[in-house]
Amino acid sequence: MEIIIQPTPEAATKIAARLVASVIQTKPAGVLGLATGSTPLRLYRELVEMKLDWSKLTTFNLDEYVGISPQHPQSYHSFMWENLFQHVNVATKNVNIPDGLAKDIPGFCARYENKIAATGGIDLQLLGIGTDGHIGFNEQTSSLASRTRIKTLTPQTRQDNARFFGGEEKVPHHVITMGIGTILEARQCLLLAFGKNKARAIAEAVEGPITSMNPASALQQHPKVTVCLDEESAAELKLQDYYRYVYDHKPDWQTI
């Protein structure tokens, strides 16, 4: 894992944006795995400003709430169109987001997995992290080999996301999420975390044992993960100084 600690979320986001841009420029017909939530918002703004060519890219989103329509203002469909897709030249047919209204959820999930495989697999998977260490909506004790499926949100996650819905009671109980096994098959992962409420989850994910009690810790088994942090989210890492030292001495030929 490469751990990049920056003074602010803005600075960490700039580095993350460079990484995403380099993947898009190197492989214009590549496949991006995308995330929602507060964390990637700045990143999406940066990417829009970079005026990259999205016309041949395919995208797969990590997750979606079950039981709400794509038009619902809090759906991840709405989030993605509002914050990214409407501002770039992505082809609508190449955008994939789980269908929260799928009648046959297991069938839909199997087709989602097949579609990821048929495109050749995800080149770069963008990830946020929950305060409990979830990635996608793989809550604690999710199988580390899990595939796309329905999950029940924890009360903590529903509480964390209540701010978007204007009340916890309005947050759906179920979601469709790529599995941890699905995420681990991406060729590269980029995890972003900002703020002190993520510090514990980050420390456990990076330096703790690999355990389904912190689903992000499964990324320790992935060969190519970059973690972009601000000071606050990095605060509980024991080897902070080492990560800074490594980044400061990164060989010139190792681009982001």
Ligand code: PGA
């Ligand atoms: P956040 O959510 O970016 O809104 O903090 C992250 C997550 O739950 O994965």
